[in-house]
Amino acid sequence: METSVLKHIGILGGTFDPVHLGHLTLAQAALKECNLDIVYFVPAGEPPHKNGHLITPVEHRQKMVELAIQKHPFFELCNFEITRQKPSYTVHLLNHLRHKLPGTELFFILGADSLLEIESWYHFEELFQLSRFIVVKRDKSTDTELLNRVAFFQSEFHASIQLIHGVRMDVSSSEIRSRTAEGQSILSMTPETVQDYIKQHGLYQSETKGYANEHQ
Ligand SMILES: Nc1ncnc2c1ncn2[C@@H]1O[C@H](COP(=O)(O)OP(=O)(O)OP(=O)(O)O)[C@@H](O)[C@H]1O
Numbered sequence: 001m002e003t004s005v006l007k008h009i010g011i012l013g014g015t016f017d018p019v020h021l022g023h024l025t026l027a028q029a030a031l032k033e034c035n036l037d038i039v040y041f042v043p044a045g046e047p048p049h050k051n052g053h054l055i056t057p058v059e060h061r062q063k064m065v066e067l068a069i070q071k072h073p074f075f076e077l078c079n080f081e082i083t084r085q086k087p088s089y090t091v092h093l094l095n096h097l098r099h100k101l102p103g104t105e106l107f108f109i110l111g112a113d114s115l116l117e118i119e120s121w122y123h124f125e126e127l128f129q130l131s132r133f134i135v136v137k138r139d140k141s142t143d144t145e146l147l148n149r150v151a152f153f154q155s156e157f158h159a160s161i162q163l164i165h166g167v168r169m170d171v172s173s174s175e176i177r178s179r180t181a182e183g184q185s186i187l188s189m190t191p192e193t194v195q196d197y198i199k200q201h202g203l204y205q206s207e208t209k210g211y212a213n214e215h216q
Pocket residue numbers: 013014015016017021022023026109110111112113114136137138168169170171172173174175
């Protein structure tokens with residue numbers, strides 16, 4: 001899409017190991033409710049905080065995102081964090097987009113679980129100056145906890161945070177990985193094209209390893 005006509009750009013960063021319907025629902029809800037022109041999906045080359053499991057090589061994660069969004073006219077892949085310096089700090093991504101896309105408003109999209117941890121992110125105060133935030137509640141946080149944090153970020157850092165309610169999709173990448181490892185179905189958790197890719201490449205065969213068999 002021609003970037004000069006874009007005014008409101010949504011950015012959904014993630015490990016996407018693998019991408020799933022929760023991500024797509026989140027992006028769709030943000031697009032609609034916040035009048036975004038486009039949502040960029042940004043796979044993290046080296047996710048700063050994901051050290052619980054071995055991350056699948058980014059080429060696979062990127063390909064699965066491409067397959068998941070290929071038919072959606074307002075979703076696009078942004079490969080900035082794949083090609084650039086590691087680890088994938090969001091402050092670098094947002095600074096890059098600010099310079100590349102002057103005159104546009106950036107909206108970083110994230111689940112409430114991520115917002116509640118944002119103070120541990122690299123240069124987190126700067127994030128609130130660079131972008132607005134769109135946050136959707138997942139399952140763990142209570143409303144009070146979330147609302148308190150939002151109020152704190154607004155008063156302390158002049159953050160612009162828009163909460164989206166009523167979008168609830170209880171699916172996670174970790175559940176897909178563990179179900180795949182146990183040989184259970186992941187039907188209706190991620191698009192069919194992604195399910196086929198996971199099968200074809202033998203991803204997530206063991207619970208502790210994210211690597212494809214071909215990389216072991
Ligand atoms: N089901 C969901 N509903 C709302 N937001 C989600 C959902 N799944 C992921 N997100 C958000 O999408 C972003 C990227 O998520 P990520 O790629 O880490 O997926 P994940 O399902 O959380 O992975 P994992 O289970 O491995 O922790 C984060 O901001 C996260 O909060």
